[in-house]
Amino acid sequence: MRFHHNLLQATVDALHQIFNEGKYADQAIQRILKRDTRWGSRDRGFIAETTYDIVRYKRLYTEIVGxxxxxxSRDLWRLTAxxxxxxxxxxxxxxxxxNTPVRRIKGKFDELSSQLVYKESIPDWLNELGQKELGDLWAKEIAALNNQAPVVLRVNTLKSDLKTLKEKLIAEGHSTTTHDDFPDALIxxxxANVFKTDAFSDGLFEVQDAGSQKIAPYLNPEPGMRVLDSCAGAGGKSLHLAAMMENKGQIIAMDIYPSKLKELKRRAKRAGAHNIETRLIDSTKAIKKLAGKMDALLIDAPCSGLGVLRRNPDAKWKLTPEFIEEIKTTQQEILQSYSRVVKKDGTLVYATCSILPSENEKQVEQFLSSEAGAGFxxxxxxxxxxxxxxxxxxYMARLIKKD
Structure with a gap:
């Protein structure tokens, strides 16, 4: 393989921003990629993927180079070595x-690979937590989360269908694979940078992981329903709901960040999703006004994000035990507060992109044993x-309000 000095220099500069300046990996990489307009897709892909790989194995590589x-700068170049x-x-x-000691690098790698914290490059506290909560599953899962994530698209059924989208992407030079368990997905x-395709500009698809595509259908949405997406963010699941509801009924997408709701509006316009109404959460009144009025409630709760480490490998180094404890408190508060909007026989779906039972099953159990969850x-x-x-x-759980 032939390496280019300017591309590895760009990688080193990105690593400096991530490791020394505390920048988020995706933001640092995007900033670096804007440096030279002459870089092609292969060059840009090399910078991004190499940077992510080194971030992913930060602890292992750091230990190898000492x-x-x-x-x-010398340390960062040694990491690339x-x-x-x-x-x-x-x-x-x-x-x-x-004078790079190639034989020593290989020997040190073999020595460290017998320890999970180095082999999968994770903090000690996170390894202890994972083993405590998942047992034997932890080693398998953290290994899988160190693999590069596939790029998955969700066809926007308001404008296209799977077969048509597949053909349009082939015409633009992108081949895809379907998956029996994910009816709206193309892998x-x-x-490739699919955001530059005409199919994307025309709103025929969204980029959305297959796991995430399971959540909106879990609500069993139907045209004409009133649905609240309580932690909507930039609206990936709201858009999926709009498509499943055929633009009929009402989706109220709420979030505490105006910038995310602004992005949702932009995406909804491109997707042709007309039944989404955005509302900023600026007080408890926003929820009280909807009490007992919603057919379905989606709580895509803020979480540790451990289930999406493949996409955000630097999260391993930013997470703390204290943050996870705080976010669990927030999750329960959201369940307690927002659940009141569900009317009798309505549906509540609680979901996270975490793999920890304490953020998932345990939260649902705690809610169901509380006064607010007694009717579910x-x-x-x-x-x-x-x-x-x-x-x-x-993780996703579907609850029905019986009383």
Whole structure:
């Protein structure tokens, strides 16, 4: 494999922003990719994927090179050397790689790989938590979460269908695969920037992981229903609901961030989704006004995000035990507060992109044993794991309000 100095320099600069300046990986990479307009898709892909790989295995690579918590330029170049060597490539004859101990890198890798915290590159506290909550599943799941995530599209059935979209993408140079368990999904056979396609501009699809595509259908939405998406964010699931409801009925998409709701409006316009109304959560009055009026409620709760580490590998290094405890409190508060909007015989779906039972099953159990949850019954729940389904990790539970 031939390496280009300017691309690895860009990778080093991205790593500096992520490791030393605390920038989010996706933001740092996007900033770096704007540096040189001459870079093609292959160049840009190399920078992004190499950076993500090194972030993913930060602890392992750092231990191999013996770097500290602050990375100087030499440290960062040594991390890229480890990445190259462990992939079986010869190091380029560049000044940055002079006197690199290739044999020592391989030996140190073999030595460290017997320990899960180094092999899968995770903090000690997270490994202890994962083992405590998931037992034997933890090692399988964290290994799967270190794999690169596939690019999955969801056809927008308001404007197209799976067969038509597949053909249009082929015409634009992108081949895809369908999946029997995900009726609206197309999986890209090769990674590509699909946001530049005419099919995307025309609103024929959204990029949405297959696991995430399971959540809206879990509500059993029907045309004409009134649905509240209580933590809508930029609206991926609201858009899916709009398509399933054939633009009939009402979807109220709420969030505490105006910028996310603004993005939702932009996406809804492109998708031709006309039954979505955005509302900013700026007080408890927003919920009180809807008490007992909604046929269905989706709580896509804020969470640790451990189920989507493949897409956000730097989250391993930003998460703290304290944050997870705080977010569990928030999850229960949202369940207690928002559940009042569901009318009799209505549906509540609680979902997270976490794999921890304490954020999932335990939260539902706590809610059902509370006064606010006394009128609800758990109808069904489902866990999705990266090591089993091959997509992001998710949890969803469907509750029916009986009283």
């Amino acid at each position: 770097a500290g918590t602050v990375y100087n 480890v990445w190259i060597v462990l992939r079986g490539h010869a190091l380029p004859a560049w000044e940055e790689y002079y 890209l056979n090769e990674r 019954e758990l109808q069904e729940s489902q866990n999705m794991y990266a090591h089993r389904e091959g997509f992001d990790g998710f």
